[in-house]
Amino acid sequence: MVPRAGHWGCLVLEVTAALIQLIPSGCCGSLITGGHEVTPHSRPYMVSVSFEGRHHCGGFLLHVHWVVSAAHCFNDRDPSTGLLVLGAHALLKPEPTRQVFSIAAVVRHPSYQPTTQANDICLLRLNGSAVLGPAVQVLGLPRRGARPPLAGRRCRVSGWGFVSDFEEPPPGLMEAEVQVLDLNVCNSSWQGQLSPATLCTRSGDHKWRGFCSADSGGPLVCGSRAHGLVSFSGLWCGDPKTPDVYTQVSAFVAWMWDVVWRSSFPGSSGCSVSNVTISAPYWGRDE
Numbered sequence: 399m400v401p402r403a404g405h406w407g408c409l410v411l412e413v414t415a416a417l418i419q420l421i422p423s424g425c426c427g428s429l430i431t432g433g434h435e436v437t438p439h440s441r442p443y444m445v446s447v448s449f450e451g452r453h454h455c456g457g458f459l460l461h462v463h464w465v466v467s468a469a470h471c472f473n474d475r476d477p478s479t480g481l482l483v484l485g486a487h488a489l490l491k492p493e494p495t496r497q498v499f500s501i502a503a504v505v506r507h508p509s510y511q512p513t514t515q516a517n518d519i520c521l522l523r524l525n526g527s528a529v530l531g532p533a534v535q536v537l538g539l540p541r542r543g544a545r546p547p548l549a550g551r552r553c554r555v556s557g558w559g560f561v562s563d564f565e566e567p568p569p570g571l572m573e574a575e576v577q578v579l580d581l582n583v584c585n586s587s588w589q590g591q592l593s594p595a596t597l598c599t600r601s602g603d604h605k606w607r608g609f610c611s612a613d614s615g616g617p618l619v620c621g622s623r624a625h626g627l628v629s630f631s632g633l634w635c636g637d638p639k640t641p642d643v644y645t646q647v648s649a650f651v652a653w654m655w656d657v658v659w660r661s662s663f664p665g666s667s668g669c670s671v672s673n674v675t676i677s678a679p680y681w682g683r684d685e
């Protein structure tokens with residue numbers, strides 16, 4: 399079994415409707431498996447990354463100019479055609495709370511590896527500045543190098559995964575409560591394929607619960623901070639045999655602030671806080 403970014407089965411669903419019958423409904427039926435719709439705008443940090451008007455991945459607002467998402471979300475996409483939708487709840491309805499931005503730059507983690515999904519994290523620069531308010535807020539990060547949440551801790555994961563075979567988004571933002579799973583147990587389930595700086599969750603009871611494909615890039619929130627970033631799961635969303643895998647955010651905090659800081663003060667890289675070069679291609683205008 400090879401870890402597949404953002405749940406292979408659902409990616410197929412996005413590519414060709416002809417293959418849908420091969421995929422059990424439990425799989426792609428609801429992006430957040432076993433979850434519930436949240437109170438509108440109660441997760442004001444959530445961002446929908448869309449292409450051609452369709453939700454593709456999740457993300458969260460880190461800073462008025464920056465969104466955090468998963469690097470694999472851009473494997474086969476031209477970021478110049480993407481949009482970042484802030485302040486949303488029901489993606490198919492017009493919502494006055496929404497703020498829509500283009501992606502001015504994608505900064506993938508320089509050590510991101512598409513084959514193993516190691517370091518599956520990227521920063522997206524907005525083409526303008528988000529206006530913070532009740533429906534649009536930043537989400538806090540763990541302290542730099544903080545230990546990941548312990549096994550058994552309850553956290554929540556939210557997203558706008560498709561609900562039907564015809565790529566309909568759910569009625570609104572969905573969320574599931576999940577439990578952090580011991581990393582060694584998770585690694586064994588994944589036959590030792592997990593990269594360092596990952597986190598896993600399980601439902602914590604007999605129900606299948608967790609994320610699916612278009613939830614990629616969304617945060618796993620423990621307490622009030624983003625401890626994980628949805629990376630990949632098995633063919634069947636919520637299947638305990640292939641626990642959900644996240645990027646462990648605390649391992650990347652220094653890198654993230656470094657990127658944000660460098661972009662705020664171009665030319666000052668000599669004083670950067672971490673020893674990581676931004677090798678990802680910048681494109682477009684970096685305002």
Ligand SMILES: *[C@@H]1O[C@H](CO)[C@@H](O)[C@H](O)[C@H]1NC(C)=O
Nearest residue numbers: 481498499500501525526527
């Ligand atoms: C940013 O992008 C959005 C969406 O494409 C566009 O409506 C807006 O005018 C752009 N803002 C700036 C400052 O270029």
Ligand SMILES: *[C@@H]1O[C@H](CO)[C@@H](O)[C@H](O)[C@H]1NC(C)=O
Nearest residue numbers: 585590591592593594595596
């Ligand atoms: C998973 O197990 C493999 C093989 O034992 C090991 O190389 C790898 O570092 C482990 N990953 C994690 C995240 O512990």
Ligand SMILES: *[C@@H]1O[C@H](CO)[C@@H](O)[C@H](O)[C@H]1NC(C)=O
Nearest residue numbers: 668669670671672673674675
């Ligand atoms: C930064 O990283 C480079 C390449 O990995 C290494 O050669 C250099 O010694 C590092 N510098 C510091 C200050 O750690």
